[in-house]
Amino acid sequence: MTYQEQYANYLAQLEDTLKAVCDEQLPVDSKVGQAARYSLLAGGKRIRAILTMACCELLQGDLQAATRFACAVEMVHCFSLIHDDLPCMDDDDYRRGKPSCHKAYDEATALLAGDALLNAAFEVIATTSTSDTAKLGAIRALSQGTGLQGMIYGQELDMAFEHGLPTEEDLRKIHRNKTGALINASVQMGLCAGNASEQDKRILQEFAYGIGLVFQIVDDVLDVTSTSEELGKPVGSDAENGKVTFATLYQPEQAMEMARQLNNQICTVLHQAYGQRADFLIQLAELLLSRKH
Amino acid sequence: MTYQEQYANYLAQLEDTLKAVCDEQLPVDSKVGQAARYSLLAGGKRIRAILTMACCELLQGDLQAATRFACAVEMVHCFSLIHDDLPCMDDDDYRRGKPSCHKAYDEATALLAGDALLNAAFEVIATTSTSDTAKLGAIRALSQGTGLQGMIYGQELDMAFEHGLPTEEDLRKIHRNKTGALINASVQMGLCAGNASEQDKRILQEFAYGIGLVFQIVDDVLDVTSTSEELGKPVGSDAENGKVTFATLYQPEQAMEMARQLNNQICTVLHQAYGQRADFLIQLAELLLSRKH
Numbered sequence: 001m002t003y004q005e006q007y008a009n010y011l012a013q014l015e016d017t018l019k020a021v022c023d024e025q026l027p028v029d030s031k032v033g034q035a036a037r038y039s040l041l042a043g044g045k046r047i048r049a050i051l052t053m054a055c056c057e058l059l060q061g062d063l064q065a066a067t068r069f070a071c072a073v074e075m076v077h078c079f080s081l082i083h084d085d086l087p088c089m090d091d092d093d094y095r096r097g098k099p100s101c102h103k104a105y106d107e108a109t110a111l112l113a114g115d116a117l118l119n120a121a122f123e124v125i126a127t128t129s130t131s132d133t134a135k136l137g138a139i140r141a142l143s144q145g146t147g148l149q150g151m152i153y154g155q156e157l158d159m160a161f162e163h164g165l166p167t168e169e170d171l172r173k174i175h176r177n178k179t180g181a182l183i184n185a186s187v188q189m190g191l192c193a194g195n196a197s198e199q200d201k202r203i204l205q206e207f208a209y210g211i212g213l214v215f216q217i218v219d220d221v222l223d224v225t226s227t228s229e230e231l232g233k234p235v236g237s238d239a240e241n242g243k244v245t246f247a248t249l250y251q252p253e254q255a256m257e258m259a260r261q262l263n264n265q266i267c268t269v270l271h272q273a274y275g276q277r278a279d280f281l282i283q284l285a286e287l288l289l290s291r292k293h
Numbered sequence: 294m295t296y297q298e299q300y301a302n303y304l305a306q307l308e309d310t311l312k313a314v315c316d317e318q319l320p321v322d323s324k325v326g327q328a329a330r331y332s333l334l335a336g337g338k339r340i341r342a343i344l345t346m347a348c349c350e351l352l353q354g355d356l357q358a359a360t361r362f363a364c365a366v367e368m369v370h371c372f373s374l375i376h377d378d379l380p381c382m383d384d385d386d387y388r389r390g391k392p393s394c395h396k397a398y399d400e401a402t403a404l405l406a407g408d409a410l411l412n413a414a415f416e417v418i419a420t421t422s423t424s425d426t427a428k429l430g431a432i433r434a435l436s437q438g439t440g441l442q443g444m445i446y447g448q449e450l451d452m453a454f455e456h457g458l459p460t461e462e463d464l465r466k467i468h469r470n471k472t473g474a475l476i477n478a479s480v481q482m483g484l485c486a487g488n489a490s491e492q493d494k495r496i497l498q499e500f501a502y503g504i505g506l507v508f509q510i511v512d513d514v515l516d517v518t519s520t521s522e523e524l525g526k527p528v529g530s531d532a533e534n535g536k537v538t539f540a541t542l543y544q545p546e547q548a549m550e551m552a553r554q555l556n557n558q559i560c561t562v563l564h565q566a567y568g569q570r571a572d573f574l575i576q577l578a579e580l581l582l583s584r585k586h
Binding site for chain 1: 319320322324325326329335340346372376379380382399400401402404405408411412413415418419420425426428429432433436437439440441445448449452453466469513
């Protein structure tokens, strides 16, 4: 199977399971349920979910369980986007070219839709048919990646530096928490469904934080080097807002060189540990590095 | 041991464990962590937590585990109050005589503090040292009581009827979800720590929804019959806002008679099932009925 076929397979299985999970958790006779579905089923690359599924398969684990865990990660990611877009946070009217949740509905409904998604993510894991050890491991990984030692702390840091001038060290700390921690949780949840050893967890944690940072650096570079047609969203907004990013701290080509080096490093480690079985994850990393949007 | 001594014992053990849980989950070097602590450690009757602990002891279960589960319930209750007080929801500046979370901090911090508390509640359960069955049962009970089949749906209904005229049936549905479902979760989590049978769960579910409704009816009556000195908060606000409550649908004395009958009914069932072991829960119910604030 080619990389593209594998990716399409994962995505199809994920979207099917997401719909089933919506039917379990987000009743359509509730406006809040509708708002949560509106945001959750709006597509996207689903990188976190794909990581959960691919890491499970790397260890020949239980892919059905991993797919439900992957839905939980996407629900948490979606909750964070809905709350991030609210007027008291980033105040964004659009998300993926569609009105953001509080614009399509209203603020109170969007607030509750985010709350409902975060809560339901844990219920989805707890009601997955797999071992209790796998479920509790996934719940711990997800809550650690989400909370004040992870994503929510990253959102706090991001706000705190909004009007300050973060150093490169600050920037790495923001991204490690804001995006890295949930990406690591995605990976760890896949490993829980795959009965991973401590060594697997350690190796793939390095990979997770690495791929998260590469993703962020490329994001920052695309914001200054792309046209808005290529990117599908306004460009140059970071620089306009006086925001410090990897592409303002360094020349874009210099930042890309950092990303390439980091990517080589994490992919080499993965190949050494798992050989050909790591091919899918390595190609995923390469494509995130060379993407144009 | 008298009822009062038992209550004081539970409360002391709860507050100690809550502080330990804060040290695990809510770092003080985070502003969001501080805001979450500010609201979580602000006291209150802790009825939900006491129910978790007392229901566990009714079945001679693992009280240490139940106390951590009780902390998780209080964290979810606190998250719901913080988000409920936000400007886009009830826009309340005060909570228990102190500035509400978004007034003491700011809106974005309060939003994230609520998110962090909801998330951490599940981590607290998942990291409790007890059986995997008890932990997963508690996680399921809590997420069901919190989500769109429980509290969050109740908040949605409450908003939807804010400018309408709910019937008694609507009112019962709002309260069953908005407060009843989390009170039931508190009870069920205590039962998880007590290895309850299906029969125990069924009997105590009736008790939980009953005590929740009695509590709400008494609340509504006190709002029209008390002085603000007795209640420690402004009275008559429901009637002023044109809000339909049990005390506006019925005469206050008629509403109290409904509450008394319901209370007798649930306490009789409990006494028949558990005899003297149910004394604490029965006294708790009586006191919630006869309270003056």
